[in-house]
Amino acid sequence: xxxxxxxxxxxxxxxxxxxxxxxxxxxxxxxxxxxxxxxxxxxxxxxxxxxxxxxxxxxxxxxxxxxxxxxxxxxxxxxxxxxxxxxxxxxxxxxxxxxxxxxxxxxxxxxxxxxxxxxxxxxxxxxxxxxxxxxxxxxxxxxxxxxxxxxxxxxxxxxxxxxxxxxxxxxxxxxxxxxxxxxxxxxxxxxxxxxxxxxxxxxxxxxxxxxxxxxxxxxxxxxxxxxxxxxxxxxxxxxxxxxxxxxxxxxxxxxxxxxxxxxxxxxxxxxxxxxxxxxxxxxxxxxxxxxxxxxxxxxxxxxxxxxxxxxxxxxxxxxxxxxxxxxxxxxxxxxxxxxxxxxxxxxxxxxxxxxxxxxxxxxxxxxxxxxxxxxxxxxxxxxxxxxxxxxxxxxxxxxxxxxxxxxxxxxxxxxxxxxxxxxxxxxxxxxxxxxxxxxxxxxxxxxxxxxxxxxxxxxxxxxxxxxxxxxxxxxxxxxxxxxxxxxxxxxxxxxxxxxxxxxxxxxxxxxxxxxxxxxxxxxxxxxxxxxxxxxxxxxxxxxxxxxxxxxxxxxxxxxxxxxxxxxxxxxxxxxxxxxxxxxxxxxxxxxxxxxxxxxxxxxxxxxxxxxxxxxxxxxxxxxxxxxxxxxxxxxxxxxxxxxxxxxxxxxxxxxxxxxxxxxxxxxxxxxxxxxxxxxxxxxxxxxxxxxxxxxxxxxxxxxxxxxxxxxxxxxxxxxxxxxxxxxxxxxxxxxxxxxxxxxxxxxxxxxxxxxxxxxxxxxxxxxxxxxxxxxxxxxxxxxxxxxxxxxxxxxxxxxxxxxxxxxxxxxxxxxxxxxxxxxxxxxxxxxxxxxxxxxxxxxxxxxxxxx
RNA sequence: GCCCGCUUGGUGGAACAGGUAGACACGACGGACUUAAAAUCCGUUGGCUUUGCGGCCUUGCCGGUUCGAGUCCGGCAGCGGGCACCA
Numbered sequence: 002x003x004x005x006x007x008x009x010x011x012x013x014x015x016x017x018x019x020x021x022x023x024x025x026x027x028x029x030x031x032x033x034x035x036x037x038x039x040x041x042x043x044x045x046x047x048x049x050x051x052x053x054x055x056x057x058x059x060x061x062x063x064x065x066x067x068x069x070x071x072x073x074x075x076x077x078x079x080x081x082x083x084x085x086x087x088x089x090x091x092x093x094x095x096x097x098x099x100x101x102x103x104x105x106x107x108x109x110x111x112x113x114x115x116x117x118x119x120x121x122x123x124x125x126x127x128x129x130x131x132x133x134x135x136x137x138x139x140x141x142x143x144x145x146x147x148x149x150x151x152x153x154x155x156x157x158x159x160x161x162x163x164x165x166x167x168x169x170x171x172x173x174x175x176x177x178x179x180x181x182x183x184x185x186x187x188x189x190x191x192x193x194x195x196x197x198x199x200x201x202x203x204x205x206x207x208x209x210x211x212x213x214x215x216x217x218x219x220x221x222x223x224x225x226x227x228x229x230x231x232x233x234x235x236x237x238x239x240x241x242x243x244x245x246x247x248x249x250x251x252x253x254x255x256x257x258x259x260x261x262x263x264x265x266x267x268x269x270x271x272x273x274x275x276x277x278x279x280x281x282x283x284x285x286x287x288x289x290x291x292x293x294x295x296x297x298x299x300x301x302x303x304x305x306x307x308x309x310x311x312x313x314x315x316x317x318x319x320x321x322x323x324x325x326x327x328x329x330x331x332x333x334x335x336x337x338x339x340x341x342x343x344x345x346x347x348x349x350x351x352x353x354x355x356x357x358x359x360x361x362x363x364x365x366x367x368x369x370x371x372x373x374x375x376x377x378x379x380x381x382x383x384x385x386x387x388x389x390x391x392x393x394x395x396x397x398x399x400x401x402x403x404x405x406x407x408x409x410x411x412x413x414x415x416x417x418x419x420x421x422x423x424x425x426x427x428x429x430x431x432x433x434x435x436x437x438x439x440x441x442x443x444x445x446x447x448x449x450x451x452x453x454x455x456x457x458x459x460x461x462x463x464x465x466x467x468x469x470x471x472x473x474x475x476x477x478x479x480x481x482x483x484x485x486x487x488x489x490x491x492x493x494x495x496x497x498x499x500x501x502x503x504x505x506x507x508x509x510x511x512x513x514x515x516x517x518x519x520x521x522x523x524x525x526x527x528x529x530x531x532x533x534x535x536x537x538x539x540x541x542x543x544x545x546x547x548x549x550x551x552x553x554x555x556x557x558x559x560x561x562x563x564x565x566x567x568x569x570x571x572x573x574x575x576x577x578x579x580x581x582x583x584x585x586x587x588x589x590x591x592x593x594x595x596x597x598x599x600x601x602x603x604x605x606x607x608x609x610x611x612x613x614x615x616x617x618x619x620x621x622x623x624x625x626x627x628x629x630x631x632x633x634x635x636x637x638x639x640x641x642x643x644x645x646x647x648x649x650x651x652x653x654x655x656x657x658x659x660x661x662x663x664x665x666x667x668x669x670x671x672x673x674x675x676x677x678x679x680x681x682x683x684x685x686x687x688x689x690x691x692x693x694x695x696x697x698x699x700x701x702x703x704x705x706x707x708x709x710x711x712x713x714x715x716x717x718x719x720x721x722x723x724x725x726x727x728x729x730x731x732x733x734x735x736x737x738x739x740x741x742x743x744x745x746x747x748x749x750x751x752x753x754x755x756x757x758x759x760x761x762x763x764x765x766x767x768x769x770x771x772x773x774x775x776x777x778x779x780x781x782x783x784x785x786x787x788x789x790x791x792x793x794x795x796x797x798x799x800x801x802x803x804x805x806x807x808x809x810x811x812x813x814x815x816x817x818x819x820x821x822x823x824x825x826x827x828x829x830x831x832x833x834x835x836x837x838x839x840x841x842x843x844x845x846x847x848x849x850x851x852x
Numbered sequence: 853g854c855c856c857g858c859u860u861g862g863u864g865g866a867a868c869a870g871g872u873a874g875a876c877a878c879g880a881c882g883g884a885c886u887u888a889a890a891a892u893c894c895g896u897u898g899g900c901u902u903u904g905c906g907g908c909c910u911u912g913c914c915g916g917u918u919c920g921a922g923u924c925c926g927g928c929a930g931c932g933g934g935c936a937c938c939a
């Protein structure tokens with residue numbers, strides 16, 4: 002028994018030494034670069050376990066790469082603009098800047114106690130004018146290169162508060178504070194032309210080999226390329242035509258109505274003389290702007306009184322509707338309905354009693370049953386004139402060809418992706434550097450006047466945008482004519498801030514947004530780590546930014562993130578007392594596997610759910626670090642689940658990690674006795690130690706490379722279990738004494754990226770090493786020495802395991818077969834059976850097939 | 853509603869390219885140490901069955917491909933993420 006491990010002293014000590022020595026500073030000039038990055042956090046004020054998980058994952062990779070000889074860039078910063086700061090301002094009467102800076106200070110202290118290998122000299126905060134100054138420059142360059150433009154966009158409008166609401170502030174169609182029914186309002190706003198890059202953003206996904214497939218699929222679906230056609234439906238009795246977009250020109254003979262979006266210009270025109278339609282359009286505006294609200298609303302529409310002519314059947318007239326399920330943003334803002342073969346059209350047709358004409362047979366030629374639901378599968382065209390008998394694919398081609406001949410349509414490729422609206426009617430964001438002049442129009446703020454800084458003296462007493470009702474801020478002289486003009490009072494979407502921060506880290510002190518040469522040498526990010534919830538928006542916007550910046554001449558790269566790891570959520574059980582009230586985890590005691598309150602009454606343990614305030618199941622990282630130390634928390638959070646899955650936090654699991662930390666500490670003392678040179682001869686046990694050690698090095702390295710940290714830890718535990726078992730034997734075996742010490746030293750290096758403080762402390766105070774583990778090169782595994790000479794083969798009869806064989810590597814197949822047949826259990830299973838064949842899979846299995 | 857995932861013992865998970873399901877842990881149970889408890893250490897632990905040996909069943913559910921399926925294919929169910937102004 003040696004001295005117990007004192008993490009309270011040890012952890013801050015090593016954090017201080019690493020900082021003092023500058024162990025984690027990145028070097029712009031050194032070769033072999035590696036950029037490891039965790040997603041920029043929002044400074045909410047309190048660190049949560051999701052952060053701890055994220056940073057622990059990144060730290061293992063960063064420390065491992067450093068030990069592998071890489072020059073690692075591992076920076077940190079804050080996504081410091083955003084809505085919560087304004088909410089806090091209203092609630093607590095605290096200025097957003099003060100609130101944000103306080104949060105950053107307290108979170109920074111918490112993060113420092115995690116011992117993550119960050120280069121803090123590169124820290125940024127997006128709310129800092131020295132950051133957003135460059136962002137404003139980028140915006141102006143986007144404007145110059147036709148990547149930013151103004152158009153009308155739709156926002157959620159709270160008519161009582163006279164304020165624009167975010168989607169999350171709209172609950173069941175009502176404003177979260179006022180409770181008033183939210184309406185849609187059109188405002189002139191700034192947009193970025195992400196759609197200029199639709200094709201490239203889609204095609205380049207294929208090259209992102211180190212991204213999870215599911216993220217690539219999600220982006221692919223989001224961009225949503227579809228090949229279809231524009232089709233014109235002439236309006237009966239008028240000269241205009243309704244142009245629709247469709248992906249199914251093959252089903253045109255099944256058309257039974259056409260639908261315009263409520264926002265369609267023609268809908269508006271017709272509504273002037275149609276009060277019912279006008280009323281309906283107003284009702285549609287009561288729907289929020291979210292896709293979910295639109296999709297789940299009951300399909301409803303109004304007949305315009307007009308009929309349109311089917312392109313292929315000039316004599317057939319179908320009604321023209323305006324309906325809530327057609328979007329102005331997508332395609333042409335108009336569709337034709339083929340209810341027999343489309344779910345949404347089907348629902349609409351049923352509701353308004355419109356014709357449902359089947360135009361597709363099943364692949365076997367029979368008619369689909371469309372009495373209850375539409376048929377959306379493959380088949381052959383029917384009831385379709387010149388298309389009859391064709392497959393869907395053939396009919397699409399043929400229909401488009403005919404439309405072109407008739408001058409009533411043309412093939413067209415459509416993307417679901419929309420341009421990115423970046424204007425926000427809020428205070429706590431980056432000001433858009435634009436001035437509106439009655440004489441000169443839209444005038445960019447001259448570069449010499451950047452940054453346009455947020456005014457500090459704002460009030461949140463009035464609803465709406467504080468910049469808008471600030472007494473003087475928006476008044477400015479026009480840079481062009483000098484007359485009095487107005488500043489843009491909208492600020493930028495915070496996704497704008499986080500779409501280029503990873504570039505700023507490369508040269509955080511640059512006078513320009515970033516230094517081209519240095520940035521190109523660090524970029525792309527080798528490994529990006531963050532939550533799956535960012536799979537589409539943040540990651541897609543960042544990919545767009547790289548392309549847009551390239552177009553503006555900033556750099557010559559297209560993809561920001563070469564490797565991507567998306568981590569799962571951190572969950573925890575929920576607890577309720579006998580009355581069903583939620584309880585906090587710290588008020589629960591476990592006895593014999595059952596849960597009780599501290600007062601002894603029984604507790605119902607609910608399912609594990611994402612840690613959140615509303616579920617009362619948050620575990621505070623600070624408290625855990627106080628009680629167990631950060632290495633224990635890191636070990637537990639890395640060992641229990643693979644990173645991409647949800648993680649279940651449990652006090653018991655944490656305790657297991659704590660025990661292991663202490664076992665390693667005491668094992669270190671048991672094997673500390675030193676033999677300076679490897680003995681000439683190794684005993685059998687010493688050879689086993691050597692072999693398992695090499696196996697472990699290889700397995701741990703491979704598992705870290707693949708981000709299977711839980712498996713890496715399992716291998717480390719296997720090795721330490723083995724070493725522990727041999728400790729009593731070492732006194733009588735000098736070569737084993739050497740082997741145990743040698744092996745354990747390697748084990749300490751292998752676990753160092755996971756529990757870095759423990760590793761340094763063993764290295765220094767038990768092994769009396771002079772250098773630091775962080776400066777030691779990663780151990781090298783020898784494949785030869787890790788080889789087994791014997792192996793175990795499974796023997797099956799008809800696919801069922803009947804026994805095993807231990808054979809030496811390279812034994813002849815015939816010999817293996819005959820050994821297999823000699824197994825008693827095999828003989829028994831083969832009684833009264835004829836052998837049909839024997840399958841031998843080298844080094845794996847023998848399967849005897851018999852009947 | 854639309855898009856994308858996930859589902860293996862009491863629990864978290866392992867099984868690399870279809871080849872011995874349950875590595876490594878947690879919990880539980882039994883034992884050692886202790887006046888006792890905690891801590892620590894040792895052993896057992898998927899289920900059913902048999903006095904041992906063994907046998908049968910088992911990867912959310914139903915079906916298929918294969919000598920062989922947790923892994924591949926089709927269908928279903930449950931849970932979760934995203935849906936463009938939360939970040």
